[in-house]
Amino acid sequence: MARSTLTKRxxxxxxxxxxxxxxxxxxxxxxxxxxxxxxxxxYLLEVTLGGRVDPVTGMIINLYDLKQxxxxxxxxxxxxxxxxxMPYFERLVPTTENLTLVLWRKFRERPETRDIAxxxxxxxxxxxxxxxxxxxxxxxxxxxxxxxxxxxLTVRRNADASHVETWPLSLDVTLRGPIDPVTGRVTDIRALxxxxxxxxxxTLTGTNVSQHPELADQPVTLPTLAKVLWSRLLNVxxxxxxxxxxxxxxxxxxxxxx
Numbered sequence: 001m002a003r004s005t006l007t008k009r010x011x012x013x014x015x016x017x018x019x020x021x022x023x024x025x026x027x028x029x030x031x032x033x034x035x036x037x038x039x040x041x042x043y044l045l046e047v048t049l050g051g052r053v054d055p056v057t058g059m060i061i062n063l064y065d066l067k068q069x070x071x072x073x074x075x076x077x078x079x080x081x082x083x084x085x086m087p088y089f090e091r092l093v094p095t096t097e098n099l100t101l102v103l104w105r106k107f108r109e110r111p112e113t114r115d116i117a118x119x120x121x122x123x124x125x126x127x128x129x130x131x132x133x134x135x136x137x138x139x140x141x142x143x144x145x146x147x148x149x150x151x152x153l154t155v156r157r158n159a160d161a162s163h164v165e166t167w168p169l170s171l172d173v174t175l176r177g178p179i180d181p182v183t184g185r186v187t188d189i190r191a192l193x194x195x196x197x198x199x200x201x202x203t204l205t206g207t208n209v210s211q212h213p214e215l216a217d218q219p220v221t222l223p224t225l226a227k228v229l230w231s232r233l234l235n236v237x238x239x240x241x242x243x244x245x246x247x248x249x250x251x252x253x254x255x256x257x258x
């Protein structure tokens with residue numbers, strides 16, 4: 001019998017602040033930066049179930065039932081202050097990674113969604129956390145998370161021998177690592193932003209990448225540019241670089257890992 005996956009997307013809103021109760025205010029401000037202040041987000045949750053396709057219904061699960069389950073789970077979190085209203089964060093910093101982990105556990109509690117394949121939580125337009133079902137059947141909970149940060153990168157390239165074109169791109173940098181039990185993060189986002197800016201954005205934005213030594217002897221395409229970016233970003237964070245995604249203004253997307 002065929003196996004497949006089914007993904008449901010739904011939005012909700014919540015507010016939070018990054019705060020470790022065991023630290024004083026100065027240390028919280030220093031470690032968490034702007035996220036120390038109370039603020040809110042419109043989150044986008046994607047829940048993916050895996051399973052066998054029922055030969056009678058042609059579905060893994062009834063779509064209406066799945067929508068109702070996701071809605072029921074999120075009702076507890078929607079328009080809440082995660083620090084003050086949610087008992088799950090009495091000892092956990094309510095980062096995107098930790099919120100994703102809490103939601104994973106909530107869906108695992110439901111018999112209809114125990115066969116969860118992955119969960120992806122978007123915080124605004126440029127930050128996502130993901131958890132995937134472990135390959136080890138003895139582990140019911142992921143030991144690592146994926147964290148994706150999106151950047152805008154506009155470069156120029158030689159379209160032909162006589163024309164240089166502007167090339168606006170979206171760059172997604174995805175890291176893999178355990179969620180730190182103290183900070184609730186896979187990596188320090190501020191440090192990641194600074195290093196991506198230094199290694200890529202400040203040196204490539206607005207320049208003709210066809211003239212850069214790394215690309216001078218080959219056509220500048222999404223794959224060749226991604227290879228250069230990978231080498232520049234390989235050691236950009238204390239977490240493992242998992243993949244890069246480049247999307248151009250025509251909607252063409254490339255996923256790259258080495």
